[in-house]
Amino acid sequence: MLADARLIAGKDLRIERRARVATNQVAPFALLVLVLFAFALDPDRGILDRATAGLYWVAVLLSTVLAVQRSYALESTDGLPDALRLSGLDPAAVFLGKTAALALQLLVLEALLLAGVALLYTTELAGPALLAATCLAATLGLASAGSLYGVLAAGLRVRETLLPLLLLPVVAPVLIGATRAFEAALAGTPGEGWPWCGLLAIFAAIYVAFGMLAFGPLMEEL
Amino acid sequence: MNQTTTPAAGPTATTGSPAHTGSRGSRIVGLLAAGGAVALLVFALVLSPDDRIQGEAVRLMYLHVPAAIAMYVCVGLLGLGSAMWLRRKTPGWDVLAAASAEVGLVFTALTLVTGMLWGRPTWGVYWVWDARLTTTAMLAVLLAGYLALRRVPAAPESRSRRAAVAGLLVVVDLPLIHYSVNWWRTLHQDATISTTDVQIDGLMLFTLFLGMVVGLLVTVWLLIHRFRVAWLEEEVEAGGLDRALAERRAEAEVGA
Numbered sequence: 001m002l003a004d005a006r007l008i009a010g011k012d013l014r015i016e017r018r019a020r021v022a023t024n025q026v027a028p029f030a031l032l033v034l035v036l037f038a039f040a041l042d043p044d045r046g047i048l049d050r051a052t053a054g055l056y057w058v059a060v061l062l063s064t065v066l067a068v069q070r071s072y073a074l075e076s077t078d079g080l081p082d083a084l085r086l087s088g089l090d091p092a093a094v095f096l097g098k099t100a101a102l103a104l105q106l107l108v109l110e111a112l113l114l115a116g117v118a119l120l121y122t123t124e125l126a127g128p129a130l131l132a133a134t135c136l137a138a139t140l141g142l143a144s145a146g147s148l149y150g151v152l153a154a155g156l157r158v159r160e161t162l163l164p165l166l167l168l169p170v171v172a173p174v175l176i177g178a179t180r181a182f183e184a185a186l187a188g189t190p191g192e193g194w195p196w197c198g199l200l201a202i203f204a205a206i207y208v209a210f211g212m213l214a215f216g217p218l219m220e221e222l
Numbered sequence: 223m224n225q226t227t228t229p230a231a232g233p234t235a236t237t238g239s240p241a242h243t244g245s246r247g248s249r250i251v252g253l254l255a256a257g258g259a260v261a262l263l264v265f266a267l268v269l270s271p272d273d274r275i276q277g278e279a280v281r282l283m284y285l286h287v288p289a290a291i292a293m294y295v296c297v298g299l300l301g302l303g304s305a306m307w308l309r310r311k312t313p314g315w316d317v318l319a320a321a322s323a324e325v326g327l328v329f330t331a332l333t334l335v336t337g338m339l340w341g342r343p344t345w346g347v348y349w350v351w352d353a354r355l356t357t358t359a360m361l362a363v364l365l366a367g368y369l370a371l372r373r374v375p376a377a378p379e380s381r382s383r384r385a386a387v388a389g390l391l392v393v394v395d396l397p398l399i400h401y402s403v404n405w406w407r408t409l410h411q412d413a414t415i416s417t418t419d420v421q422i423d424g425l426m427l428f429t430l431f432l433g434m435v436v437g438l439l440v441t442v443w444l445l446i447h448r449f450r451v452a453w454l455e456e457e458v459e460a461g462g463l464d465r466a467l468a469e470r471r472a473e474a475e476v477g478a
């Protein structure tokens with residue numbers, strides 16, 4: 001199953017390497033959101049620095065929606081859904097592969113955004129271990145929930161508008177947990193952040209498990 | 223919707239479709255609910271005393287608590303219907319989930335509105351970022367998303383499958399949201415005003431109990447009707463093509 005998953009993840013990443021949609025569109029969008037926050041919240045009053053954790057994760061969440069849409073737009077053209085169904089790949093492996101590719105792209109994006117907040121919001125990146133662990137756990141949760149809702153909305157004509165409505169409320173716990181953990185890390189009190197990191201891990205575990213079970217029936221709807 | 227008599231109208235046509243959504247059973251439940259609602263009004267607005275601290279605002283409780291209970295019942299039924307559809311693949315479970323989600327959203331909205339109306343005189347504001355309020359608001363959004371997914375045109379089986387997974391996810395997600403929001407708020411502030419240690423007057427307790435019974439009757443009544451409407455809609459949809467064919471044929475015969 002892991003070999004199948006690696007196959008799917010490799011395929012998605014190879015397409016991204018050649019088409020560069022995430023690189024040329026999603027990543028600039030995420031940075032743009034950071035700039036928009038600066039316009040909305042006066043940068044001279046120190047609000048940006050204080051609100052870094054929340055703004056950062058809102059930017060990640062919005063970018064996740066785009067990345068998920070892209071990930072399933074890949075599968076929806078030219079008879080690809082049929083090809084995927086006939087490929088004999090384990091649906092759970094397809095889910096894991098899509099999730100892994102999505103997670104990897106999101107992690108790169110998050111690193112970019114961290115550099116962005118450090119430069120643009122002059123935030124000092126304290127507590128690197130907690131920051132990294134939070135990014136990992138939150139990304140796994142976002143990618144697995146994103147994959148699951150991505151396939152749920154895939155193949156529908158209204159998927160662009162439906163996906164955010166379905167996905168964003170579901171990942172509210174990730175936003176809460178990741179923001180609190182980041183706040184603790186940036187404030188120099190990582191001890192308070194680790195339990196939130198645990199919550200993120202639980203969220204990710206639940207969605208990975210549910211996705212592996214539910215992807216089989218949903219793959220028929222791609 | 224009286225003419226669902228096409229013989230080849232799909233898997234549901236053989237069950238003998240009702241001409242309308244009322245039946246003896248639903249009428250009895252409806253009458254009980256209506257009578258109970260009148261009694262509840264009398265008890266809640268006239269007979270029961272006002273609260274020493276909350277004043278008249280306490281009367282909202284007789285609507286708020288039953289609505290919240292109905293909300294939980296509906297979410298439970300949504301999960302049950304979704305899970306059972308995935309197991310059995312029979313249309314009844316899907317229709318049950320659809321009806322529960324619709325009725326559930328109505329009661330979630332009612333819970334939120336009555337809660338906010340109560341919050342204004344009691345807390346001074348309509349909205350506080352209290353754990354329960356936030357979770358309930360998120361539930362409303364989740365149910366709205368579920369219903370939006372159902373509204374998307376798709377083949378019946380395909381729609382049922384998507385809806386069943388989405389419905390299960392609502393139920394899976396609710397505790398996660400509840401837990402995280404709870405934790406989020408309690409880290410920042412103490413739980414908001416608690417009235418649990420206040421002695422409840424006997425008549426108030428009875429009115430609250432009556433409210434719960436009436437609330438459940440109304441829920442059952444609404445669920446029966448929404449279930450039947452959804453069932454008929456599905457039948458119309460399944461028989462739509464056959465009926466259209468028959469109509470075109472009839473037109474051709476008249477024209478010939």
